[in-house]
Amino acid sequence: PSNAAAGQQGADFPRITLTDNVWAQRMLLDQLFGPSWQLRLVTGWSMGGMQALHWALVFPEKVQSILPFCCTARCWPHNFVFLEGVKAALQADSAWRGGRYTQAPERGLRAFGRAYAGWAYSQAFFRNEQWRELGFTSVDALLDYWELDHLEQDANDLLCVLATWQSADPSVLAGASSLKDALARLSARAIIMPSSTDLYFTVEDARHEASLMPNAELRVLESDWGHCAGGPGRSPEAMAQVFSAMHDLLAS
Template identity: 45%
Template sequence: MKDYELYELGDIVLQSGNTLPNTVLAYKTYGTLNAEKTNVIIYPTWFAGLHSDNEWLIGPGKALDPEKYFIIIPNMLGNGLSSSPSNTPSPYHQANFPLISIDDNVRLQHQLVTEKFGITKIALVVGWSLGAVQTFQWGASYPDMVERIAPFGGTAMTRPHAKVVFEGMIAALQADSAWQNGFYTQQPKAGLAAMGRVYAAWGFSQAYYLEQLYQQEGYQTLEEYLVDYWDQVFLSFDANDLIAMLRTGITGNISANPTFDGNFELALSKITARALVMPGSTDLFFPPEDNKYEAQHMPNAFFLPIESKWGHCAGIGQHEPDSAFIDKNLKMFLLE
């Protein structure tokens, strides 16, 4: 039994120029929209994430308290719930699914928020990883609507090194003979496991492995950790869905649209919302130096690294000290 709703958007012209027919956006809400429609928080999902994966940050007494706020989690296009390669009929099925941009995701989320709920003001947009890129995009695209943004563990533009890592993950998956150029009849499981092995090296820091911090997760040896966790982590996802989301990440850039015409610093300067930018101090995908540069070009940004050895995954809700840090600072941020 599904615990989310679908918003039907009809035929959508994407930024690429392709038309995606019968587009749907899966979403879940938490809490109650107040009469003034001013208690709204948008919390987009991330690569290989579903709305349920964001729920660690939601709850009574937490920063994202459903007793105070109306929280909307829109599922990223390509994640298997919203329109994706795995659920779109021919001719846009499987490997024929078109490129989805960050701008596409946020534009459709804006339609959901305004057309479905009649919302004109958003108290906070918050997100991790590719959810953070969407958070930056919300701030740049709708500055008069968004009061605060809090991107953590993600940048406003995917830098070349991260692109190389994402391409490596795709290449590892596609090396499986079952891949069949994206028109497989069964999931390429060996390729999915290989993708997990590639991600494992970048999801956490060097110190995480050197100090065997995976033992805190219950794995006694490195081999046990890799085989029992990382070789399994993507097996529940459709291969084309994962690639579609990675392609979105590879092209992630808040200025890659007609509004800013590739002028990245201009796009950053248009984020007038108060911004709390929280990178992981040892994040190898999205290093804090990139966020620091971005914050310097935003008029109302505060740069606050998450000091952690959990690397990129400091923002995924697995490590309680990191989760508590994020929640505490979001709570204070919402009071400003």
């Protein structure tokens, strides 16, 4: 939304699905490499992982293996509800003006970041003060960082990403009659790697999805870092588990 063409800027930006993103990426690869490329591994964290799953769902012939971590293939209802909460926090700022803001909704962006922080890590992460490993000296300092980090973002960009995330549902892919039907087509070798303490992309949901895929292994990422276990470079122990799974997929 923030750098879109005229007529599609800001609040006028169209709704984008993960399938749209995957198609755009495919078109780019076609232009760069011609028609015969193959992907050995598609991987990603969070929405990047949802996208990896969509790669294998939308273009099964192009993808050999996937490693989606800290994510699920669809946005399950509790995940949807949590996102409604942080959205509401942003939109409570009257400067938001339905997306037609003339100055950044600063209070809303701060509230978004602050409300998000409780979801991003696990209860144990806070209990054990693991934020110290990120260089913070207090919980307040962590929350301040989350506020400032979101102040740098454009509100419409942020909400656009959330809408894509919330719309994720493989069962709406062409010709699939249900989630079960859609995931049964996922032939790529997959390691499905939810974080053991992720509060919104839960192990239970990931396990259920993996059970519907013909060639998937569920391998839980054991970590107290919650969703942020998969945050690149944040937790060395978690990263080691991710890299090990990548190695297994690429070696086979």
